[in-house]
Amino acid sequence: MRLLHNTNFDFIGKRKIAYVISAVMLFVGLGSMAIRGFHYGIDFKGGTEIVLRFQEPVEIAKIRAIASSVEISGVIKEFGNPKEVMITTDFSGDLNDLQGRLETGLKRELAQNPFEILKIDAVGPTIANDLKLSAVYALLGALVIILIYVSFRFEFKFAAAGVFAIFHDVLFVAGLFSLFGGVFSFMSLEVDLTVIAAFLTIVGYSITDTVVVYDRIRENLKIRKTEPYEKVFNDSLNETLSRTIITSGTVLLSVLVLFIFGGSIIRSFAFAMLIGIFVGTYSSIFIASAIVLDWQEKSGEKIKLRG
Amino acid sequence: MTLALILFSGVLLYPTFQSYRFTGKLASFSTPEDSIEYVNSNRQSIQSAQDKQLKLGLDLQGGMHVVLEVDVLGLIEAQARNRDESFDKILLGVKQEIKTNSTPIPTLLSNAFDAEGLRLSRYFYDDLRASNAEITAKLLSESESAVNRAKEIIRNRVDQFGVAEPTITTQGGRRIIVELPGVSDKERVRRLLKGTAKLEFKLVRDNALAFKVLQDVNTYLAKAYQFDSLGAPLPDSLLSVAALAQKRLQDSLSTRPDSLKSQDELKRENPLFALLGVEQNLIYTTEINRVKLQELLTRPDVRRRIPTDFDFAFDARPFSNTEDGLKLYRLYSLKREAELTGKNITEARSTMSIDGSRPEVTMKMDDEGAKIWGRVTGANINKQIAIVLDNTVFSAPVVQSKIANGSSVINGLESMQEASDLEIVLKAGALPAPVMIAEERTVGPSLGADSIRNGMLSLLFGFVTVGLFMIVYYRSAGMIANLALVFNIVFVIAALAGFSATLTLPGIAGLVLTIGMAVDANVLIFERIREESGRGKMMKLAIDLGYDKAFSAILDSHVTTFAAGALLYFFGIGPIKGFAVTLMIGIAVSLFTAIVITKIVLDWIHDREQTSSVSFG
Numbered sequence: 001m002r003l004l005h006n007t008n009f010d011f012i013g014k015r016k017i018a019y020v021i022s023a024v025m026l027f028v029g030l031g032s033m034a035i036r037g038f039h040y041g042i043d044f045k046g047g048t049e050i051v052l053r054f055q056e057p058v059e060i061a062k063i064r065a066i067a068s069s070v071e072i073s074g075v076i077k078e079f080g081n082p083k084e085v086m087i088t089t090d091f092s093g094d095l096n097d098l099q100g101r102l103e104t105g106l107k108r109e110l111a112q113n114p115f116e117i118l119k120i121d122a123v124g125p126t127i128a129n130d131l132k133l134s135a136v137y138a139l140l141g142a143l144v145i146i147l148i149y150v151s152f153r154f155e156f157k158f159a160a161a162g163v164f165a166i167f168h169d170v171l172f173v174a175g176l177f178s179l180f181g182g183v184f185s186f187m188s189l190e191v192d193l194t195v196i197a198a199f200l201t202i203v204g205y206s207i208t209d210t211v212v213v214y215d216r217i218r219e220n221l222k223i224r225k226t227e228p229y230e231k232v233f234n235d236s237l238n239e240t241l242s243r244t245i246i247t248s249g250t251v252l253l254s255v256l257v258l259f260i261f262g263g264s265i266i267r268s269f270a271f272a273m274l275i276g277i278f279v280g281t282y283s284s285i286f287i288a289s290a291i292v293l294d295w296q297e298k299s300g301e302k303i304k305l306r307g
Numbered sequence: 308m309t310l311a312l313i314l315f316s317g318v319l320l321y322p323t324f325q326s327y328r329f330t331g332k333l334a335s336f337s338t339p340e341d342s343i344e345y346v347n348s349n350r351q352s353i354q355s356a357q358d359k360q361l362k363l364g365l366d367l368q369g370g371m372h373v374v375l376e377v378d379v380l381g382l383i384e385a386q387a388r389n390r391d392e393s394f395d396k397i398l399l400g401v402k403q404e405i406k407t408n409s410t411p412i413p414t415l416l417s418n419a420f421d422a423e424g425l426r427l428s429r430y431f432y433d434d435l436r437a438s439n440a441e442i443t444a445k446l447l448s449e450s451e452s453a454v455n456r457a458k459e460i461i462r463n464r465v466d467q468f469g470v471a472e473p474t475i476t477t478q479g480g481r482r483i484i485v486e487l488p489g490v491s492d493k494e495r496v497r498r499l500l501k502g503t504a505k506l507e508f509k510l511v512r513d514n515a516l517a518f519k520v521l522q523d524v525n526t527y528l529a530k531a532y533q534f535d536s537l538g539a540p541l542p543d544s545l546l547s548v549a550a551l552a553q554k555r556l557q558d559s560l561s562t563r564p565d566s567l568k569s570q571d572e573l574k575r576e577n578p579l580f581a582l583l584g585v586e587q588n589l590i591y592t593t594e595i596n597r598v599k600l601q602e603l604l605t606r607p608d609v610r611r612r613i614p615t616d617f618d619f620a621f622d623a624r625p626f627s628n629t630e631d632g633l634k635l636y637r638l639y640s641l642k643r644e645a646e647l648t649g650k651n652i653t654e655a656r657s658t659m660s661i662d663g664s665r666p667e668v669t670m671k672m673d674d675e676g677a678k679i680w681g682r683v684t685g686a687n688i689n690k691q692i693a694i695v696l697d698n699t700v701f702s703a704p705v706v707q708s709k710i711a712n713g714s715s716v717i718n719g720l721e722s723m724q725e726a727s728d729l730e731i732v733l734k735a736g737a738l739p740a741p742v743m744i745a746e747e748r749t750v751g752p753s754l755g756a757d758s759i760r761n762g763m764l765s766l767l768f769g770f771v772t773v774g775l776f777m778i779v780y781y782r783s784a785g786m787i788a789n790l791a792l793v794f795n796i797v798f799v800i801a802a803l804a805g806f807s808a809t810l811t812l813p814g815i816a817g818l819v820l821t822i823g824m825a826v827d828a829n830v831l832i833f834e835r836i837r838e839e840s841g842r843g844k845m846m847k848l849a850i851d852l853g854y855d856k857a858f859s860a861i862l863d864s865h866v867t868t869f870a871a872g873a874l875l876y877f878f879g880i881g882p883i884k885g886f887a888v889t890l891m892i893g894i895a896v897s898l899f900t901a902i903v904i905t906k907i908v909l910d911w912i913h914d915r916e917q918t919s920s921v922s923f924g
Contacts, residue, residue: 124745204868215860251823
């Protein structure tokens, strides 16, 4: 079986359109980040999260009433399915007190519907701050290392364009998280540690995709020394197209599986990956190489490639 | 080489399989005696299998992950002499700073002093000539040893609590990380971990006196505050003082019903008593109202109304439950000054009484303690002395006779668990600095089981879908890639067991993702082979060229993804470290399986059959 064999799409020629699409998407995403901000999980803002599972489906309103009767204030919502409830409140160093009050209230009001505590996460403000810092360091560190490695293997322009494509992909996904954070009940789209892990994987994936195209450009530039850059770039994109699509496809398949079967805990993670792979594929076809080309033509120098 | 690797991973995985078999075997015994006997006769092999098996993370097997923060600043504060305004100002600044900064506190303090141009020697130790750096070093080593002692005490308590394979580590100079797999009694653990600082023995006061004090506070509160929302009222099954007063009023005046005060009105008039219950010589409250009461009784203005030699404290554990499951806590009235503190306790042990019927705790003291104890017990025969830890009462035994040598027995305990908890409390007397819980992540056992199921399901479906796709798209070459994929998964799991890393839920996600990434290398190679053979090259040559030319792209892409994983691991952000580990191992392994193993199989087929029977689709 063969897909996309010997294609000849004019990717490079359409790059201006791609720039506009990307600019609009990023503008909306950044705008939302500036206005709406993120829906942070307790990892980054601190707080206590309790997930309960009842034997029978429960009404959220009822749980809210019970919680306020035992002086627990916070956000209470369904967690994946109607039997599971997540309660998010401020961080309390004294979880015994919180848990005790909650259990007493629920046992009194919902005696016929027993529950168990699936998980409790409590993150204090110091820890939350530490986690936030290390997440930022990890993301920036990854970008710097990639910039250095790709500059070393190719050329600085390639590296910079690749890193820009990563920014593009991560910002796009982050923009979606900002826009839709807390909107859906089946996935929270809160930014927490697992989502940062997803961002880092997107970083890795996005540059992988881009590097494969770069690799082909490098190879073709060596052989076809007389042809214009634009043609060489476009042919390289077409030659690697089937690989790009197939790999995205297989990774997408495994992520889709995670999204469906992974349970509510890693659903936000899988969602980030799902979108990240889409955008990552798009940006490696339409954005990264196109930027290198434009930059190249502006600077008027010849491409000097290593490797 | 490949064969050796496969054998090696078999060796690494064998203990996991063995341990799984032991568990299965144990579950098959019908009586506990049988299984104990089996464990005894196979102890060594079970032990070694368990040590080397693939460990499941807390999120998969359930358990608690707690980060404790030792109050190093409090410790330093307690050491300071000649405190003045500028010292307090700096201290306040540092207190703010540590909320967002995890630099060791003595260093922060010294920086703050340097910035103000003040000398630390004015406040710490006796040597006025000591430089700031010297004092900082001293404070650092002291705070470090305080954290270490706290860690040892916590380890001691955890050991007594009886958790299999706990890990207790320190982090960053003021944090202690406690991991307790399989623990579900969260409340008890928290109490034990946190129940720290001050152990005191306080005389219990007469409740009649307490009642007077409470009455005074009640009147004051009613006048001073307009309460709209107080705690939930006591249920009807319990007579609150307020209701009792109302009932009396009703009985004596036999007034018409409409003159009865509403519940709200009553609460407004008796803000304190609405939260309390009284029975004979017992003042008590419910779990929910306890919080409210604690808050009321610790208000500064309320405290001023309470006599200076008077203190209130609640039970650490409920003393009784009502029919509808409400937990009831006693309110003790105590003498504010402690008769004795935990630093005099030298030994504590929980045992069964000699006739074996009741649990009890024996306690020994040093000479100074014994002297005080003799005087206190002698003067208070038939009175209660409360054992108070962090202002909650763990036990309040009645003094039966004068205890001269300091060696005491506490009995009247309800269960062996209560006795052993009390023992730990008594031993914990001298924890150097208070600790508090800064982070807790608890996963219940059923969520763990769910996560394992979901994770395995994802792994299976991920493998099947990707595998099917590869076969459909690349035919027999796809089969070879799938074979490499199987090896990849086996190697990754073996490597995890070998490094004694733990498999977590994010780890399984990393494994699923590895499946997708690992085929990428094969896709790159196979596409290249198709291209080369499409240009009319011989199959054998096309295969060699395909591997050759795809290599640089595969290497670059693997290195960059590996770098991202390494950073994730390096910055070690808690629960997702597991994800980074599997991703890194997976990528490293896929470089081998996707390139070496597939090439070996392809070459082998070619050597055997001369002509190509491998189809690339």
